[in-house]
Amino acid sequence: MTDLLTAQNLFLSRARAGGPAVDVLRGLSLSVRSGETVALIGASGTGKTTLAHVLAGLLRPSAGQVTYKGADVQALSQKQHRPLRCELQMIFQDPYSSLDPRQSVEAVLREALLFHPLSEAEKQGRIRATLHDMALPEDVLSRRAHEFSGGQRQRIAIARALVGQPALIIADEAVSALDVSVQARVLNTLLMQQQRTGLSLVFISHDMAVVRHMAHRVIVLDQGQVVEEGPAEQIFTAPRSDTARMLLQHSREKELS
């Protein structure tokens, strides 16, 4: 497996309203290989969402660099990099702000296929198959995002990320708003797409059972730094960091309650 995405020595300070700047990312490096799922875990407020935005090129780090297939992700929105941009998708934590409420679902999905050299029939086929995978009926296509519940919106956002068969998806709490049965279906769709196309995933979740089901490798974050990294099985059976031990303990307590 070759490195698809690399982050080197990322720093990011963010100013809080009325307060001092906070160092959210503090010298963080990671890599994601082709066909691999890397889970980012850590306590709340530890910088996972911020890191996801930096990895996707949506936030500029104060120092350090993120490269996707060797190109700086910050440059991916420039015209000459648009096809590469389509290969890297993000699913945001909040489906209310990530979808334009006035756009029809069909427009959302077609936009995701804009730079794909597919025939009209192929586009329609992809859209139909993706809706089916997300357990969404075809009549959603003519409706607008604001007409849907949070869980349905999240499935539309996931469909948008998947329909173009990207090389990499950064998924930030992508399935936490979904019912358990729908969640299983969506996770299996991601795993099947990974088998079929070699999809890579950066997967952020508080749900340790989901992380264990999905991840090949786990990166444990604490206050903007990597405190442990290793194969998923190793992190779950023999965690070395206090943070990983605390997260697993917390998860066990939740299961028992």
Ligand SMILES: Nc1ncnc2c1ncn2[C@@H]1O[C@H](COP(=O)(O)OP(=O)(O)OP(=O)(O)O)[C@@H](O)[C@H]1O
């Ligand atoms: N827009 C912002 N402006 C200033 N500070 C921010 C902003 N967004 C996040 N932060 C701060 O950055 C830190 C990391 O937040 P972030 O959302 O990345 O953590 P997280 O690990 O994803 O948390 P959670 O698991 O709760 O989603 C927090 O201290 C947060 O208060």
